[in-house]
Amino acid sequence: MKLTNKKQNRKNLKFAILATDVVIFSIRENILNVLLIEINIPPYYKNIYGVPGGLILPEETAEDSVYGHMKNKAGIKNIDIEQLYTFSSVDRDPRGRVVSVAYFGLTTTVETSSSAKVYWKDVKKLPKLAYDHKGIIKKALERLKAKVGYTTIIKGLLPKEFTLSDLQTAYEVVLNKKFDKRNFRKKMLSFGFLKTAGAKQTGVANRPADLYKFSVGSTQTFDIFRS
Amino acid sequence: MKLTNKKQNRKNLKFAILATDVVIFSIRENILNVLLIEINIPPYYKNIYGVPGGLILPEETAEDSVYGHMKNKAGIKNIDIEQLYTFSSVDRDPRGRVVSVAYFGLTTTVETSSSAKVYWKDVKKLPKLAYDHKGIIKKALERLKAKVGYTTIIKGLLPKEFTLSDLQTAYEVVLNKKFDKRNFRKKMLSFGFLKTAGAKQTGVANRPADLYKFSVGSTQTFDIFRS
DNA sequence: GCAAAAGTGTTCTTTATACACCCATGT
């Protein structure tokens, strides 16, 4: 962090533009989806998509910036995000040096009330993407898979109240792996981070399931799944 | 990552200076130490220490930058580092906006062949530090503790060949926790990431221990310690 | 021969896995 103290040099040190990008995951129809947004930067990019993002302003932290861009460009607010990685390849933006601090977040909010072209896409069937966004999504997915194994982060993919089957499906979709129903339930309830919501499902054409909610506020660490 | 395409605006977007900081850990006399370097930025900082770091240059990635600063300022080279977190608080540097991409690394190289004032310090007895470096070290330590539990990262704290007692001590020092010798050895050998080096300790005033080395090159994930 | 760390097995407890049937509701 040492930098020269000569004021006349400071201008030359400000060579890079700072940006943020955010990978937002959501489960739709039992498939893990990522939020994409149209990128239109002629002559470099047209008819192409990428993850939402944008500039960091002088008076903002990276995190402030992400919240603003999520809201303005994708209509997504009130979701928890966490820092993923900072991408600093010299040529990652065709217009010049742009260093991006990437974040990732989870949501159940499927509505994307925004004027921009925004859509959800199966993470396994991504189209060609702008910039290094494919690599950013790949890294976010790795992080998500790792974190569901030792934290309660899965909470972000579920509504406030959910059934144990919903919870199981969420894990199965993220980890791409099936679990035994009885063992799954035993294990989940043993952790103590769930409590019954005191109600049952309604309007289903089968026996209604008990509803549960998380009894912990923020993401906590547990030993959830090992492999 | 969308940014305005108007060239005349791009200069105003370059408001921040980019820097890297690196937290280097090493075990010395059964204590986890961190490498500190004198920070001298009058009138803001004098007689104060912090972790090594410095500017990112226009043609460098953050990672390139860290390797350069580690070598030039602390005389440390040939160590593996990984990205830790990007610190972007607006006021973290008294001279203006500096966004720092922080890294952390492990080493056994205790010699710090450098002209700058560089020294190793017990992570539990840190003095007052410049900038937000105390927070950076705290985050690095959390990451290190987490990663020894599910990767072979501990390798970075050990010489090429080491005894099982050395390995146990390394885990104990990092996790601040004692292990049972027999159970520890059984478990470590069961993973298969160790192999005998075919030699024994020499010059010790007790029964010489077998030497081992890691049979894996880079850091790999295993289920090493749960709690 | 003594001090110092190395090396080594067994028992018990806890956790994980495999597995199949009846239940409550909507249509």
Next chain:
DNA sequence: ACATGGGTGTATAAAGAACACTTTTGC
């Protein structure tokens, strides 16, 4: 009455934890 997903227990296997003595070397 039937189709659909909900809800439950037990037996076996695997992993983790607790625990003490003999061995090899330098001095």
